[in-house]
Amino acid sequence: MGKISSWDWEPGQKTVVKSLSPLEGHEWQEEPYVSPDGETIVAIVKVGDGEFSVRTNDSVWDATFEKIWYPKFSPDGRLAAICQQDMEWVLVADGETMGETTDYIWDTMFSEDGSSIATMYKSMERYGMSVNGEPWENLYENATMPAFTKDGAHTAAVVQAESMAAADLDGFKRGAYTVAVDGEAWKGRYVNIWNPVFNDAGDSLAATCRTTVYAHTIVVDDKPWDETYTQVWEPVFCPKDGGVVAPVRVAGKWGVAKDGKILWEPRYVQCFYLQYSPSGEDLWAVVATSYGQFTACVNNAAWNETWPTVSDLVVSPDGQRAAILASNCNEDFRIVVDGTPWSGTYDMAWPAVFSADSKNVAAKVEKNGRFRILVNGKSFERDFDAVWPPIFNEDGTKVLIRAIENNSYVRIVAEVCNF
Amino acid sequence: MSHIADRIISDVGLESGVAALTTEKIEKVVTRMLKGETGAKLRAYKETCMRCGLCSQGCHYYMSHDADPSYSPVNKATETMYELMDKKGKVSPQRIYEMAQMAYTECNLCKRCAHYCPIGIDTGYIMSQVRRICYLLDVVPQYIRDTAHSHASTMNQMWVKDDEWIDSLQWQEDEARDEFPDLRIPLDKEGADIYYSVIAPEPKFRTQLIYQAAAIMNAAGVDWTMPSHPGWDNSDMCMFVGDYENMGRLKRAHYESAQKLRVKRIVMGECGHAFRSVYDMGNRWLGHKAMPVPVIHAIDFYWELINEGKIKITHQYENPVTIQDPCNIIRGRGLMDKLRDVVHFLCKEVVEMTPNREHNYCCCAGGGVINCGPPFKNTRMTGNRVKAEQLKATGVHDVVIPCHNCHGGIEDIIGYYDLKMHGKFISDIIYELMEKPEV
Numbered sequence: 037m038g039k040i041s042s043w044d045w046e047p048g049q050k051t052v053v054k055s056l057s058p059l060e061g062h063e064w065q066e067e068p069y070v071s072p073d074g075e076t077i078v079a080i081v082k083v084g085d086g087e088f089s090v091r092t093n094d095s096v097w098d099a100t101f102e103k104i105w106y107p108k109f110s111p112d113g114r115l116a117a118i119c120q121q122d123m124e125w126v127l128v129a130d131g132e133t134m135g136e137t138t139d140y141i142w143d144t145m146f147s148e149d150g151s152s153i154a155t156m157y158k159s160m161e162r163y164g165m166s167v168n169g170e171p172w173e174n175l176y177e178n179a180t181m182p183a184f185t186k187d188g189a190h191t192a193a194v195v196q197a198e199s200m201a202a203a204d205l206d207g208f209k210r211g212a213y214t215v216a217v218d219g220e221a222w223k224g225r226y227v228n229i230w231n232p233v234f235n236d237a238g239d240s241l242a243a244t245c246r247t248t249v250y251a252h253t254i255v256v257d258d259k260p261w262d263e264t265y266t267q268v269w270e271p272v273f274c275p276k277d278g279g280v281v282a283p284v285r286v287a288g289k290w291g292v293a294k295d296g297k298i299l300w301e302p303r304y305v306q307c308f309y310l311q312y313s314p315s316g317e318d319l320w321a322v323v324a325t326s327y328g329q330f331t332a333c334v335n336n337a338a339w340n341e342t343w344p345t346v347s348d349l350v351v352s353p354d355g356q357r358a359a360i361l362a363s364n365c366n367e368d369f370r371i372v373v374d375g376t377p378w379s380g381t382y383d384m385a386w387p388a389v390f391s392a393d394s395k396n397v398a399a400k401v402e403k404n405g406r407f408r409i410l411v412n413g414k415s416f417e418r419d420f421d422a423v424w425p426p427i428f429n430e431d432g433t434k435v436l437i438r439a440i441e442n443n444s445y446v447r448i449v450a451e452v453c454n455f
Numbered sequence: 456m457s458h459i460a461d462r463i464i465s466d467v468g469l470e471s472g473v474a475a476l477t478t479e480k481i482e483k484v485v486t487r488m489l490k491g492e493t494g495a496k497l498r499a500y501k502e503t504c505m506r507c508g509l510c511s512q513g514c515h516y517y518m519s520h521d522a523d524p525s526y527s528p529v530n531k532a533t534e535t536m537y538e539l540m541d542k543k544g545k546v547s548p549q550r551i552y553e554m555a556q557m558a559y560t561e562c563n564l565c566k567r568c569a570h571y572c573p574i575g576i577d578t579g580y581i582m583s584q585v586r587r588i589c590y591l592l593d594v595v596p597q598y599i600r601d602t603a604h605s606h607a608s609t610m611n612q613m614w615v616k617d618d619e620w621i622d623s624l625q626w627q628e629d630e631a632r633d634e635f636p637d638l639r640i641p642l643d644k645e646g647a648d649i650y651y652s653v654i655a656p657e658p659k660f661r662t663q664l665i666y667q668a669a670a671i672m673n674a675a676g677v678d679w680t681m682p683s684h685p686g687w688d689n690s691d692m693c694m695f696v697g698d699y700e701n702m703g704r705l706k707r708a709h710y711e712s713a714q715k716l717r718v719k720r721i722v723m724g725e726c727g728h729a730f731r732s733v734y735d736m737g738n739r740w741l742g743h744k745a746m747p748v749p750v751i752h753a754i755d756f757y758w759e760l761i762n763e764g765k766i767k768i769t770h771q772y773e774n775p776v777t778i779q780d781p782c783n784i785i786r787g788r789g790l791m792d793k794l795r796d797v798v799h800f801l802c803k804e805v806v807e808m809t810p811n812r813e814h815n816y817c818c819c820a821g822g823g824v825i826n827c828g829p830p831f832k833n834t835r836m837t838g839n840r841v842k843a844e845q846l847k848a849t850g851v852h853d854v855v856i857p858c859h860n861c862h863g864g865i866e867d868i869i870g871y872y873d874l875k876m877h878g879k880f881i882s883d884i885i886y887e888l889m890e891k892p893e894v
Binding site: 063064066067103105106139140142143156158163178180196202203204205206208213228246249250252266267285287288305306308324327328330345347348365366367383384386402 | 597607618
């Protein structure tokens with residue numbers, strides 16, 4: 037599929053699949069998925085008794101399986117799915133199996149360019165990860181919360197490295213958990229460890245942990261911070277200096293700590309979803325400035341307006357702008373950009389998308405069972421039966437709309453100036 | 456009047472915790488907790504309580520122990536929190552053992568007593584704060600503590616591994632297809648109307664409930680999904696242990712897994728305490744005034760389906776039934792009328808327990824008491840004789856119980872008092888009666 041610039045950006049509409057009705061002989065067809073470039077729509081189909089395959093536009097994979105789930109498009113356009121054959125599971129990309137079958141795999145993840153695919157992996161009641169079908173050499177009693185480097189070179193997960201008897205309180209308090217990177221467990225043992233995350237270079241890893249039952253902190257490359265807190269949320273690496281920041285709770289209020297030192301004095305009722313600008317100069321978050329009053333925040337300065345529920349903070353590529361989804365407890369969604377909500381409320385909304393130059397913002401919304409694409413708050417000329425999140429072209433002048441209308445799958449390139 | 460010191464039960468968690476305590480540590484933790492985590496509400500309760508004892512008859516332990524004042528809610532508050540406040544935490548480690556046993560195993564946090572208090576003192580809240588202190592002192596019964604450890608490590612209460620959860624759903628989907636050939640349990644279906652969440656005992660040993668839920672969703676044509684990632688378990692023993700940090704972590708995972716799937720609302724299975732966690736305690740600890748994603752209990756959901764004509768039954772359940780009103784969704788949420796609408800739709804004859812609705816007695820399992828495990832089973836049995844009498848007086852054999860903890864507790868009561876009755880979830884009855892395809 038290649039880079040976005042290589043996609044078809046000719047303005048206009050193309051019908052990719054005229055009829056989405058199940059193909060002849062297919063007993064059923066599940067919900068569709070669409071490739072990022074919009075050229076392919078797929079669905080799991082039942083092709084026979086206990087036989088499943090994948091419909092790709094108007095053709096079907098040659099291979100069939102007993103069960104297929106978790107279809108995901110990789111950034112390079114391949115369709116990866118988790119498939120069962122002879123009661124064992126294997127990763128399948130574009131109909132080709134990757135690696136040997138095993139007892140179970142799940143949680144497919146992709147490298148940034150899509151060339152590597154990782155999954156969680158289980159064999160003989162032992163757990164780990166697998167990359168392109170190759171499992172870790174060392175497996176553990178359990179593995180959860182996978183992480184994958186951008187370049188696909190390294191994987192990590194929280195692993196249970198020590199056995200515990202049933203209801204073993206002492207064993208638990210001694211610490212049974214750690215992080216394994218590429219299958220190699222850290223030496224340290226933790227009461228709990230959560231949310232491991234690699235830095236961009238993939239050579240450092242941070243996670244949230246409990247060093248004792250009551251001491252929550254951040255651990256970086258198996259070295260916990262000296263400072264502990266009553267609660268900590270997931271860490272983020274600073275792209276500027278390699279430091280690590282995380283929301284921390286002190287005396288009932290949330291703030292942000294960097295490398296174990298308070299960066300934002302704890303004053304919020306809540307603080308999470310930290311994100312740095314690419315330069316590392318600006319730190320964004322979602323905060324609750326008061327009970328039930330959530331908003332976005334940059335460099336410890338919250339936006340003026342608050343909402344009962346806020347999610348899906350998206351920071352622009354230049355790091356200077358941000359968008360959130362605000363709602364009244366999952367109803368009356370609004371897209372809020374730079375602190376100002378777009379007009380209109382929606383039954384559901386999807387995370388906003390910025391153009392590469394950070395100037396334009398688009399989003400998918402739902403109202404009364406119909407779906408729309410908005411750009412800079414203005415709707416495309418018509419709504420759809422279904423639509424996927426919009427994608428800008430490289431210079432931000434066009435937006436790709438992938439939609440279903442009248443039982444057809446269509447690919448529309450719309451010019452931003454026409455919204 | 457008996458005294459808690461005379462009925463101490465051996466428990467590994469309580470014993471090891473107390474062995475590591477010093478009076479100095481107790482004082483420090485109590486002072487810090489009272490100053491930092493409680494406020495005017497607790498002080499007002501203590502200062503306005505007239506010790507009138509009207510709360511006593513609200514408590515099934517008191518009623519079941521022949522009006523022994525030791526089990527009266529006001530006495531439990533006096534012997535625990537009020538004493539800690541009066542003495543500013545200067546109590547002995549052994550006293551903490553007694554307080555912990557009282558708070559964790561002799562109060563279900565059912566809040567029935569609050570209805571009987573002339574000034575509305577919520578002893579359930581007071582005892583929750585006692586548990587919080589005990590947790591911070593590391594004095595927690597072994598089995599419920601282990602459940603909380605499971606929550607913290609796996610995000611579910613029964614150490615269910617990530618693959619086991621998915622595998623259980625796929626297994627139930629396969630099983631159900633023998634009966635409903637086109638049935639699906641759609642995993643991670645983004646944009647579905649309904650996210651169905653359960654508690655970990657369902658994939659662990661009550662998989663028929665997942666099967667039945669799928670059958671009902673399928674028959675009713677509901678656009679639904681279940682998540683493949685952690686967050687699927689709505690239950691929360693961290694809340695009952697007093698580990699509020701991990702309560703928050705759990706609720707965050709639950710709500711965020713629904714938000715990521717862009718669902719309109721969460722429907723939870725027939726569980727009581729989980730509802731308390733999602734709509735009262737866990738959500739508020741995270742800073743939400745309400746639920747960030749609406750969660751409706753299965754009773755509410757079945758009520759909707761019935762009223763929309765989406766559940767069709769072939770006939771009504773023939774045997775007379777009685778109804779258990781679970782504390783957290785009746786006193787906590789007010790679903791007593793909808794529960795009766797649903798049961799009367801499904802069943803020919805309903806014989807009410809007395810008292811009932813918001814005045815119904817607790818099952819004695821809730822509030823995490825059943826999760827304190829075998830050492831305290833007898834506490835639950837002798838502590839709820841009044842429930843056995845209430846059940847027996849109905850003269851029926853079937854009890855509709857829309858709550859997991861109530862199920863466990865009432866089945867134990869039925870066995871202990873040889874009542875020859877049997878509990879049923881609502882979904883058991885719907886599944887039994889619903890129109891099914893001829894395969």
